[in-house]
Amino acid sequence: MVYYLSNVNVFIKRFSAMSAAYIIGLLIKLFLLLTPFFILSVFVTTCDGMESKPRRSLALRTGFAVICASVIIYMFGKIIFECLGISLNAFRIGAGLVLMLNGIDMVRSSLPKNRLNDENGSDPAVVPLAIPTTVGPGTIGTLLVMGATVVERAAEVGCSRWIFFSAELGMVIVAGLGICATLYYSDALNRLLKDKGVRILSKLTGMYIVALAAQIIFDGINGFLK
Numbered sequence: 001m002v003y004y005l006s007n008v009n010v011f012i013k014r015f016s017a018m019s020a021a022y023i024i025g026l027l028i029k030l031f032l033l034l035t036p037f038f039i040l041s042v043f044v045t046t047c048d049g050m051e052s053k054p055r056r057s058l059a060l061r062t063g064f065a066v067i068c069a070s071v072i073i074y075m076f077g078k079i080i081f082e083c084l085g086i087s088l089n090a091f092r093i094g095a096g097l098v099l100m101l102n103g104i105d106m107v108r109s110s111l112p113k114n115r116l117n118d119e120n121g122s123d124p125a126v127v128p129l130a131i132p133t134t135v136g137p138g139t140i141g142t143l144l145v146m147g148a149t150v151v152e153r154a155a156e157v158g159c160s161r162w163i164f165f166s167a168e169l170g171m172v173i174v175a176g177l178g179i180c181a182t183l184y185y186s187d188a189l190n191r192l193l194k195d196k197g198v199r200i201l202s203k204l205t206g207m208y209i210v211a212l213a214a215q216i217i218f219d220g221i222n223g224f225l226k
Contacts, residue, residue: 022157026168030175032208033142034066036182037201038106039134043183044190044198046124056184058125063180065130070172073140077147088148092220095141100213102138106206134179138209142216143172 043062047055081088146168154164182189190198 023167023171027171027174029212030171031178032205033139033212034070034134034175034179035102035106035136035139035202035205035209036179037198037205039129039179040182040186040189041195041198041202042133043129043186046129047186052187055186058123058129059183059186060180061123061125062129062134062183063176065126066134066179067173067176069131069135070139070143070176071169073135073143074147074169074172077144078150080144081148088145089220089223091141092145092216092223095138095145096213096215096217096220098141099138099216100210102136103206103209103213106209107203138213142212145216 043059047058050058081091150165150168151161154161157164193201
């Protein structure tokens with residue numbers, strides 16, 4: 001009994017090493033990385049004229065696809081790097097450049113036109129709403145880097161690798177659930193924010209993504225210099 005209590009105490013101490021500030025910051029980072037306001041505007045224009053029930057069903061399917069794609073990319077990031085033989089620092093720079101282009105495109109572009117309605121009547125939940133609109137190349141690259149650097153970042157905060165991995169994976173899922181909720185209540189959010197509000201928030205998200213991309217590029221260059 002004492003042995004198990006001791007293990008519980010060790011688990012609590014290691015988990016507490018990941019401060020609440022880090023968890024909240026990571027959740028905000030992941031949520032904005034999935035470009036919630038941009039996908040909201042795309043979703044609203046895609047569902048133009050659609051009734052409430054099929055719209056919400058599409059939102060749930062899109063959210064589920066986003067969560068599955070994000071979790072798979074994050075979990076197998078290190079394996080992908082090992083199989084492809086790509087330098088992590090090189091991939092950081094490449095992913096950062098792609099992410100920066102996405103952010104710049106969000107800052108410069110206006111609300112998307114209703115170009116995603118498929119004439120053949122196919123389900124747009126996975127393609128194009130989940131991939132590549134929400135989980136685009138920049139997001140994929142960032143999640144791959146996060147998954148491949150779990151050990152190093154866990155050591156930096158003095159936390160167990162598996163606790164750190166589980167916590168980050170949980171935050172990836174929560175961020176995906178946030179996207180699902182955003183799309184599920186898209187009608188109410190669109191009425192609240194209006195087109196102008198969604199456009200402004202989308203551009204602010206783009207500016208944050210550009211800054212995040214610059215940091216990723218800097219980390220890659222710094223790794224090469226070392």
